[in-house]
Amino acid sequence: MRTEIVPVNAATLARAASLLRAGEVVAFPTETVYGLGANTFDAASVAKIFAAKARPADNPLISHIADLAQMDALVARVPEQARPLMAAFWPGPLTLIFQRAKGVPDIVSAGLSTVSVRMPAHPAAQALIRQAGCPIAAPSANRSGRPSPTTAEHVLADMDSRIPLILDGGPCGFGVESTVLDLTGDVPAILRPGGVTFEMLSPYLPGLQVDDAVLRPLQEGALARSPGMKHRHYAPRGQVVVLRGKPDAVALRTKALYDKALDEGKRVAILCSRALSGDYEGRQIRVLGADAGEMAANLYDALRGLDAEGMELILTEATDTGGMGLALMNRLLRAADFDVMDV
Ligand code: TXA
Ligand code: MG
Numbered sequence: 001m002r003t004e005i006v007p008v009n010a011a012t013l014a015r016a017a018s019l020l021r022a023g024e025v026v027a028f029p030t031e032t033v034y035g036l037g038a039n040t041f042d043a044a045s046v047a048k049i050f051a052a053k054a055r056p057a058d059n060p061l062i063s064h065i066a067d068l069a070q071m072d073a074l075v076a077r078v079p080e081q082a083r084p085l086m087a088a089f090w091p092g093p094l095t096l097i098f099q100r101a102k103g104v105p106d107i108v109s110a111g112l113s114t115v116s117v118r119m120p121a122h123p124a125a126q127a128l129i130r131q132a133g134c135p136i137a138a139p140s141a142n143r144s145g146r147p148s149p150t151t152a153e154h155v156l157a158d159m160d161s162r163i164p165l166i167l168d169g170g171p172c173g174f175g176v177e178s179t180v181l182d183l184t185g186d187v188p189a190i191l192r193p194g195g196v197t198f199e200m201l202s203p204y205l206p207g208l209q210v211d212d213a214v215l216r217p218l219q220e221g222a223l224a225r226s227p228g229m230k231h232r233h234y235a236p237r238g239q240v241v242v243l244r245g246k247p248d249a250v251a252l253r254t255k256a257l258y259d260k261a262l263d264e265g266k267r268v269a270i271l272c273s274r275a276l277s278g279d280y281e282g283r284q285i286r287v288l289g290a291d292a293g294e295m296a297a298n299l300y301d302a303l304r305g306l307d308a309e310g311m312e313l314i315l316t317e318a319t320d321t322g323g324m325g326l327a328l329m330n331r332l333l334r335a336a337d338f339d340v341m342d343v
Contacts, residue, residue: 017131029169035138066129093195175297191226244318
């Protein structure tokens, strides 16, 4: 199959929508990361997503809507506490988990009794959903186990010859996936942190929890509330190590580890904040940004770049977990397979 990459405009949106209606999959931009979409209600089309990504069948997909009326066919019941969240944060990077309606194919929910829904804010995503005339089931448009794509080029690198069309809407604004919030349990819980932060949600949800698996490896025998948590994610081929401690100590140890690796003939790089970049003069560095939001937005592109350069060791700093820092640390820890060094 030839994969075409086209800029978003009226003609290409119409083409993408007609491919979706014909049962094909299409990659499209959202404000978080690029998605690989199919008609939620067409199980055979959704199966093509799993095949193109080589995604484990036990990992459910998010359905994307452009209109609240599309909820009716997806969700059995909207709990009271969801309404103000939908009003405040939709459209935007917040995914809500509900009890699913009967018509949702098993493959979308990976057999669970729940379904996850989000209303993306990106105009191209909204237009595509409207023109397709159905909710679009879409995971991130990467091969399973690779960092999520934040540009159309990232999608092409993973999906070339596996899908017919990529809508190119430029780089994604947030650069990390949506916040996943579970409202089906006794206590509301963030299963995956993202652009709608804990601090933004907690005024609406007293007792809001952050799931244990957000900053720690899933304990042996523990049930993954979000099946995605048990699969290794965001994994570059090289080893990633997160250094945690006072900035001076982190910089000192990072330099020592870098220089040692270089002596051993290893390809090594440092991923850092603007604040520490001055400490690493003469070394191979990538500055992610000045704050957690900027750092999160640039993380996946940096990991893909370092991977392409064949880096064997990537040293990076821990950030605090307030605001977007929680999403950034969640992704960094997973990229590092929880290899953290306290200094
Ligand atoms: O920002 C995003 O959410 C992007 C864009 C394309 O919208 N999508 C995305 O999808 O990140 P994906 O499939 O890569 O990640 C969805 C995560 C997975 O960890 C999955 O296990 C979890 O959400 N999830 C989906 N449905 C669920 C459900 N019913 N119960 C628990 N977890 C669910
Ligand atoms: Mg994904």
